[in-house]
Every structure is written in C-alpha cells, then in structure tokens.
Amino acid sequence: MSTEAVSWAMDDAPMLRTTSGKADATARHVLQALAEHANKQGRNAHPSVTRLQYRTGYDRRTVQRALRRLEDAGLILRDGTVQDRTRYRLAMHLTRPATDWEELEKAEEADRAATAERVRKHRAARSKSKEVTQPECVTETHSDDVTRGDVTHSASVRNALEVRDVTQSECVRNALNAALTTNQPPGEPPSTPVAGVGGHSAGPGAAPPNAPIDDDGFALTDAMRRWAAATFPALDADYETEQFLSHFRADGARRRNWPEEWKKWLRRSAKYASERATRPPLRAVNGSGWQPYQNPIDPSAYTNGW
The missing domain is CATH 1.10.287 (Helix Hairpins)
Structure with missing residues (x-):
C-alpha cells in the first residue's frame, strides 16, 4: 500500500458527479480501495473484483459499474493484466479544483446562518410568550365592592354559620363543629409536572441526549x-x-455512512503513523532550532569501568 496513492484517492482526486449533480460516493470508495493496492506512482494496482467487493461491501455489479465510471472519467487507466486480473494505473496527475473546498465552506456558512436564524426566531417567540400584562391594562377593583363588611364578622351568627371563624379562641363550640379551613394544604403533595414534587419529570441532573453516532447505532x-x-x-x-x-x-x-467514516479514520491514522515512523527524532540546540538527534557520547572515550 502506498500512502501517496491513498492520499490522492481520498483528498486530491477529482470528485465524480452523478447525473443529479451529487458526489459519486460509490465510485470514490472503489477508487480508494483500488489505491490501497497501488505503488507510490499509482501503478500496479490489480486487485480482483472480489477483493474490492470485500473491502467496499458493494455487490459485484456495483463495483464493475464504478470501475467503468472511473475509467470513463480518466481517473484510472488499464495497464495490462496480472493472473487474469486487470491491472490499473491511477491518473495521479489529475487533481480536484480548489472550488470544491470553497463550495463546502460556503455551504457550512449557510447552514450556520440558517441555524442562527432559527435560534433567533425561537428565542423571540419564547420572549413574546413571556410578556407580562402592562399595569395600565389591569382592572383595579375596590375592596368595598367585593366583600360585604358583615360577611365574616363574628357578631353575625347567621353569617358565621356559613363562614365560621374557626380560629376564634373564644368560641369553642363553633371551633369544634366548624369545617376545616379551605386553604389547609393537602396531606399528600401534588405529583404534577408543574409542581415538580412527587413526579418523575427530568430535572437539571437528567442525562443529556445521545450523540448522532449513538442514535444511529x-x-x-x-x-x-x-x-x-x-x-x-x-x-x-x-x-x-x-x-x-x-x-x-x-x-x-452526523455522517451518512458511519462504517465508511470509520475506515477513513483508520486510513488517516495509518498515514500519520507511517509519517511519524519515517520522521527522524529531533533535539533542541541552544535555541537555534531543531536538529536531528545524534548521540553525543563517544564510546571509545570511556574505559571498561563504564
């Protein structure tokens, strides 16, 4: 496997488009699987169709059609046969235009702007629903127009039979026979979601929602x-x-195809690991920058006592 060929197939190769203008993800995946069998110059790639099926998960006809589209676009070229298998050469001199990245950035900015607009509208709607009635719109009612002065007066026995002063310590008989005060709290606290007591509604410590990768299984x-x-x-x-x-x-x-995104992750990890393995170790030299590390100890300068 060549890191250069795989990197070209993943990042630099021109993106094929379907008839509807969308990215041809199937052909792209087959090209990446084919590049894993090529050398540094993009040559000598001759995996079998069965091998490409195994790596991509596509059926045989899908792989064959994707190879044909890649050939028609000039991204791969037939270069003989090896043991009855077609050998391909990758057109690594072809690169995708910079406008592809610019279009993705513009689409991301548009998506962020749309999300910000939705949040703004949602907050405006919530703020409007919480508006309090203005004081000048409230009707003021005088207390003399609501309750007669003699309704709860203890001197009126007839009225006291309907609304008794049960807390009057001087009237023991009425206190014993009077009904319970109407504003006495119930024996059991309410379990409604509004009260938040005795219920099972989610509170501040509730678990956060799953990420899309967990929801997608x-x-x-x-x-x-x-x-x-x-x-x-x-x-x-x-x-x-x-x-x-x-x-x-x-x-x-969220990604459209999580297994393929996982394979892409492993390819990048392998690429970075390969680059780290071939990179020489560095050492600091008195502020003059980093230089390849050299062993400063000359074994011949020491005796056998070491």
Whole structure:
C-alpha cells in the first residue's frame, strides 16, 4: 500500500458527479480501495473484483459499474493484466479544483446562518410568550365592592354559620363543629409536572441526549475487525474505535455512512503513523532550532569501568 496513492484517492482526486449533480460516493470508495493496492506512482494496482467487493461491501455489479465510471472519467487507466486480473494505473496527475473546498465552506456558512436564524426566531417567540400584562391594562377593583363588611364578622351568627371563624379562641363550640379551613394544604403533595414534587419529570441532573453516532447505532463488527486486521495490522482497532467514538460524540455531527467514516479514520491514522515512523527524532540546540538527534557520547572515550 502506498500512502501517496491513498492520499490522492481520498483528498486530491477529482470528485465524480452523478447525473443529479451529487458526489459519486460509490465510485470514490472503489477508487480508494483500488489505491490501497497501488505503488507510490499509482501503478500496479490489480486487485480482483472480489477483493474490492470485500473491502467496499458493494455487490459485484456495483463495483464493475464504478470501475467503468472511473475509467470513463480518466481517473484510472488499464495497464495490462496480472493472473487474469486487470491491472490499473491511477491518473495521479489529475487533481480536484480548489472550488470544491470553497463550495463546502460556503455551504457550512449557510447552514450556520440558517441555524442562527432559527435560534433567533425561537428565542423571540419564547420572549413574546413571556410578556407580562402592562399595569395600565389591569382592572383595579375596590375592596368595598367585593366583600360585604358583615360577611365574616363574628357578631353575625347567621353569617358565621356559613363562614365560621374557626380560629376564634373564644368560641369553642363553633371551633369544634366548624369545617376545616379551605386553604389547609393537602396531606399528600401534588405529583404534577408543574409542581415538580412527587413526579418523575427530568430535572437539571437528567442525562443529556445521545450523540448522532449513538442514535444511529454504530458498533464495531467482526467484519470490520477482520478488515482492520487485514488492511492495517499495526493499528489497534479497539483503541482507534474509542478515539473515533469520542471525537464524534464531542463533535455532535452526523455522517451518512458511519462504517465508511470509520475506515477513513483508520486510513488517516495509518498515514500519520507511517509519517511519524519515517520522521527522524529531533533535539533542541541552544535555541537555534531543531536538529536531528545524534548521540553525543563517544564510546571509545570511556574505559571498561563504564
């Protein structure tokens, strides 16, 4: 596998489009799987159709049609045969235009603006619903027009039979026979969601909603483990999967095809690991920058006592 060929297929190769103008993700995936078998110059890629099926998950006809579209676009060229398998050469001199990235940035900005507008409208609607009635709109009623002065007066026995002064300490007989005060709190607290007492409504400590990757049910399958072991034996699939889950749980983004996004994650990890392995170690030299590390100890300068 060549890092240059895989990097070209993933990032730099022109993106094919369907008749509706959308990105041809199927052809892109087949191109990436084909690039994993090419050398540094993009040559000598001759995997079987069955191998491409195994790596992409597509059926045989889908893989063959994707290869035909890549040939028609000039991204791959037939370069003989190897053991009855077609050998391909990648057109690595072709690169996608910079406008592809600019279009994605514009689409992201438009999506952010639309989200901000929805939030603004939602907050405006909530603020409007919480408006309090203005004081000048409230009708003021005089207390003399509401309750007669003799209704609850203790000197009126007839009225006291209907509304008794049960807390009057001087009238023991009426206090014993009087009904309970109407504003006495009930024995059991209400369990309505409004009261928030005795119910089971979610409070401030409720668990946060799941991330899209959890809602979509992404999980590491045995087939994915076998793919990782066959393609990148040096990588720890479980560790990379945990990193993958943590990233997208924190990001909160949704992907159309999580298994393919996971494979893309492993390809990048393998690429970075390969670059780190070929990079010489560095050391600081008196503020003059980083230089390749050299062992300053000359073994011949010391005696056998070391």
